Amino acid sequence: MSWWCVAWSEELKGKPLAVRVGNEEIVLFRNATGAVCACEDRCAHRRVPLSMGWVTPKGSIQCGYHGWCYDGQSGQCVEIPNFRPDEPISPRVKVRVFSASEINGAIFVDVGSEAEASLSAPSITKLDSAAGAVVGQVEIPVPHSVWIENLIADPIAALGLNLLKAEGAAGQPKAEKSSVVVEQKVRSTAAGDASKQVLQLRFEVWALTGLAQLILRDSNDAVQLNLVISSLPLAAERTVVRWRLLDEVASGVFTAVLRKLVGRAPEPIKIRNNVVRISPPHSAVLLWRDLLADEQLTAHRIHVSEEH
C-alpha cells in the first residue's frame, strides 16, 4: 500500500468526490464528524458509483440509485430504505474502504495491495490549508513513470515555469528515505522583476507515487514559491497532474507574476508540450529508478490498466 495525494482539502465539502488511482475508483466524502472517508466507488448492490449519491445527515454515503447507505469507516451497509426498523442487514454487505488521511490541506488515500503493510505518508513542508491557494489539474496522454522522470530530470521545463532559468549546474541528487531531492540555483527572468534575483530551488519527488514539492527561497531564506504536484496514473498512457500553489509565501513582484502564470486558465501549466522521453537517463532519474527497483517499494506498486 502507498499513500497517494488524491485531492486538496478545499475540494471536499458537502458532496462526495470521485477520484481514480490506477484501477482503483474511489469516492471521498466527509462523515458527520468531518473526517475524510474513502470507499470503493461502487455500490455493493447494483454497482453504481457512490459518488453519484450524497452524504446523509448521519454522515453515511447513500447511493443515488436505490438508496443503500454505507458507513465510511467500516464500509458496512447501515441502511436500506423501505426496510422495517427491525429488519436485519447482513454484515457481509459492505464496500471496500481505504485508509484516508488529511494532512495540512492535502488528502491522502492508502492504495495498493492489501497484503502489504503501508508505507508512511509523505511529509510535505508547510502545506497549510490556505484560502486562495491556486489549484488546477490537467490530464496528459503520457505514462505516469515517463511524466515523473520528466519532473525529476528538469522540473522547470516539465512544468513550463519559464520565468526561471537554471543558474549553473544542478547539485548532486540525493536519495532521502523514499524520495529523491534535487537542489539548484535558479534566476528569475520575470518581466517587472528588476532584481533578477538568484533563488534556491529545492525539488523533492516521492519515489512511489511521484508526489512532488517545489520550493523556491530567496537570499533571505524566505519562501517565494511552494508548489505541490500530485500525479495520478489513470491508465497505461494517461496521467492526471494536479497542483496546488500555496499562499503562505513571501510577497513580491516575482511571486505575483508566478502566481499569475500558474493560475492561468484553463491550462495553467503547459505540461502537455513539455513531456519528452528522458534519454540518456539523467542522474536524478537513475536515482529514482534505483529507489523504485527496491524490493520493498516494488511490492507497493499499483495496477494500471491499458485504457479506461
Add this chain to the structure above:
Amino acid sequence: MATAPLHVPGSIDSAANPANDARQWRPGSFALRNAWFPIAHTPQVSAKPIRREIHGQPFFLWRDGARIRAAEFLPYEIATRRREATELTGGTGEYPPVIERYGYAWVWYGNPQDTDVALMPDVPYLPLEGKLPRHQWGTVTFDCTYELTCENLLDLTHADFLHAKIVGGSLSEDDTVTVESTSETVTMIRETKGRLVPPIMRAMIGAKTQDLRAVTHIHLRSGVTILHGQWSPGLSVRLFHPDLPVNSSCTKNNFTFNNKLGNAVVRNFFPLMANVIGKQDNRMLKVQNPRYLEEEDRPDFSSRFDTGGLTYRRRFKALVERQKRGDFSYLADGDPSVDITKLMGLERDN
C-alpha cells in the same frame, strides 16, 4: 405459474444465492431469439424505409400498400445483396410478415420457420388497432443492455430516489414485494401503504398519502414490459414499456401510456414525464452497463426488494442455456399470449 420465494427477510447474502451470482450473470452476452418484438410505432412507418436494430441485426421497415414489410436491406438492395442475407431471413433478405397490433409494428427475431402469430404477447390495456393520441406515446433511449432496464423495472424502489418528485418518496407504512414467474415471464407486484404524495401532485389529488399497487410483467426474450401502477386515491397508470435490445449498449423504449381514472390533467400530464424519468434512469444505467459487461467476477448483494430481479436473472439464464443447446421452443407454462388481465389487476380494455 410457479411462485418464487416471497418476502425474503433481510438482505440476501449473494454468495448463498446462486441466482444472484454475478460470476454467472453476464447481461448483454446472448441474443435470445424466437419472439415478437415491437420494433417501431406504426405511425413511424411510411413508404420511406426506416432502419431499426435488434441485437445488432438491421431491420429496414417500410409500408408497401396496406402492409408493412421488413428486410435486412433497403428495398432496392434486396435483390443485389441476397447473398449477404442471414439465417434470420432464411437467406432471402426478407423477414417473416410484420404484424401491426397495439399501435406497433411487431417483427419476428428468430428462426423464420418457427414464426407463429399465436406467440404475440397479450397487452390488455392497449387498443388492438393502436391509434392513441400522439402525446401518449414516444421513445426513450437507454445507453445499456436491455437486461439492465428490465431489472430496473423489477425493483421499483429505485423510483423512490430517482423519481421521488414525480412518483413519491420512500417513506411508507408498509412495503411488500411478491414475485411470480414462468419459463418466459417474470411478474413483480409491489404493494405500499401510506406513501407520501409528491408535492407537485398533492393539490390535484387532494391527499397527502396514497396506497400503491405496482405490477411489472416482463417477457424475457423480447424485453416487452407491461406495467400497471394503481395509486389510491389517484391514477391507474398503464404503461406499455417494450425494452428493445438494439445492442449491448443501447436499448430503445418505444413506450405507450393509456392511463385511466383519477384527475384528467394528471392523467395526461404523466406521459409528458417519460423523457424526464427516462433521463434520470439513464444516468444510472449508462454507468452500470460497463460494470456488468466488462467487470471482474464479483457478486452483487440484494435485498428482498430484488426478488423480482433475481428471479429474472435465474429465468433468463435458464432460457439462455436452453437456447445454447438449440432448444428455442416454448414450454407449457410459457405461452406469451396468455391473458394477464387478472395478474395485472385490470379490466380488459380491448
